[in-house]
Amino acid sequence: MDVLSDVIAIMRTGRPRSVRVEWHAPWGQQFPTVPGSAGFQVVLQGSCWLLPPGGEPVALSVGDVLFFPHGHGYVLADSPSTPVAEPHCDPLTEEGLFTSASVAGPGAATVLLCGGYQLDPARAHPALRELPDMIHLPARLGFHSELRAAVDLLGAEIRQPRLGADTSVSSLLDLLLLYILRAWFDAGHDQCQVAGWALALSDQSISAALDAMHRDPAHPWTVAELAGQAGMSRAAFARRFTTLVGQPPLAYLTWWRLTTAARLLRESGASLSEISARVGYGSEFAFANAFKREYGMAPGRYRRNACPAPPAAALPRRDVVKT
Structure with missing residues (x-):
């Protein structure tokens, strides 16, 4: 897998949830902070306003996409002057x-x-920790065509569900998350506003080395081999x-190996010896020691303690009629 695909895979738990809501003015809805979640809003028809905490109102129009990677709360309304209802939306209960x-x-x-x-905040890749509290991707002709296509398909599937809708909606929600993150990194790079991990992922040389480690x-x-993947000298690459990444190449490699091992412990029935080999450790003993240093417990205990997280959704609860 490439870096961005891995970033998404390690952080996700449960199944995503979605709803198509037709709001009739006047309306104002507060969406609460929900730790351990990420939410999105896409304007399919009409217009509305985003009322961020402590910020100026932002006008939203058809095609605009909002993404809240850290689960922070926000308000949407038909007008900045409309009274806002108390939060009645719990993304974890539907x-x-x-x-x-x-x-x-x-x-x-x-x-x-x-x-x-x-x-799961404990599994978050550092690239995601650097994301702002809110990402606003305005609709612009010719930009992010794959994101727009995913939005159109997802909206159509939810508006008129047909055979296979569960599979198509689940897959489209995964694609939507990927396209939102890709659009953000691409937009930042185009505007020369990237730093840290965003720049690392858009830097052809560093990205090549990261992809090699992830694949x-x-x-x-070795640092020399990774420098070769990047097409740079060893010293310049290091x-x-x-x-950009915030730690030396081999330190990041160790972190990624153990993160991958933790995912395999949670999601597979592979033995400890199989997992240790798959993440680059020559013995189960060496793997267990490294894992315990990172996670504070032995791999076997970590596997026993692992449990699935509850599903996510984002549904309004004020005067709602489901169809």
């Missing part, structure tokens, strides 16, 4: 994969596609990698 809803009112309709992903963590990589 059981359905997707649904549609309508919020009654006498005014014009705004249709939003919203949803949530359940995340084959069991390989006995300096640049450490500056």
Whole structure:
């Protein structure tokens, strides 16, 4: 797997949830902070306003995408002057994969596609920790065409579910998350506003070395070999990698190997010897010692303690009629 695919894979737990909501003015909804989740909103029809905490109102129009990678709360409303309802949305309680809803009112309709992903903060890749509290991707002609296509398909599937909708919606929600993150990194790079991990992922040389580590963590990589993957001298590569990623190449490789091992312990029935070999340790003993230093417990105990997280969703609860 490449770096971005791995970043998404290690942080996700449970199944994502989504809902297509038709809001009729006047309306104002507060979406609460939900630790351990990430949420999105997409304007499918009409317009509305984002009222961020402590910030100026932001006008949203058709095609705009909002993403809240750290589960922070926010307010959406038909107008900045509309009274805002208390939060009635708990992304962790709904059981359905997707649904549609309508919020009654006498005014014009705004249709939003919203949803949530359940995340485990303990598993978060450092690239995601650096993301801002909110990402706003305005609709612009010719930009992020794959993101727009995923939004259109997801909205259509939820509006008129057909045979196979569970599979298609689940897959499209995964694609939507990928396309949102890709669009953010691409947009930052285009605007020369990236730093840290965002720059590392858009840097062709450093990204090549990262991809090599992620695709084959069991390989006995050396700094010289990784520099060769990057097409740089050993010294220049080590300096640049450490500056962008925040730790030296082999320190990051160790972290990634143990992160991969933890995922295998949670999600597979592979033996400890198999896992140690798959992440580059020559013996089960060496792997167990390294794992305990990182996670504070032996691999066997970690596996026994692992349990699935509850599912995620993001559904409004004020005057809602589900359809």
